[in-house]
Amino acid sequence: MISTASAATAQLTDGSKVYARWCVECHNARGFATVKLRERYQDSEPAILTERKDLNADLVKYVVRNGISFMPSFRKTEITDRELAALSNYLATDPAKRPKAK
Incomplete structure (x- = not known):
């Protein structure tokens, strides 16, 4: 059985x-979306x-499925519901609390 923390x-x-x-x-340091978000939020x-x-998770799900501004929507055949939940x-988890990449 997998622990809740492990899951x-x-x-x-x-x-x-x-x-x-x-x-x-698009969302890396030099990506088009990052540049546009930097302009929008003015740092x-x-x-x-x-x-x-x-x-928050609900906002991320909505934007991924519906798109926003210059960002396209992603179909369930591209990003499954399980992948979208993950x-x-x-993205809704505080960066300091995420597991470190290996």
């Missing part, structure tokens, strides 16, 4: 993998999503 860590790890596959290209919030502490929990 939570596994989901965050899975979320990190989904982010690396689908999100990092009042971190532009790199993995540095944010104010994201991604949204990963």
Whole structure:
């Protein structure tokens, strides 16, 4: 039986993998989305999503499925509901509390 802590860590790890596959290209330090978010927030919030502490899972799910501004929507055939749950929990977790990448 997997402990609750182990399952939570596994989901965050899975979320990190989904982010690396689908999100990092636009949301890295020099990515188009990061540049646009930096302009929008005028450095009042971190532009790199993995540095944010104010994201919640429901918002992430909504934006991924529906798109926003220049960001396209992602279908369930691209990011499954399970992957989206992992991604949204990963981004909604305080960066200091996420497992370190190996």
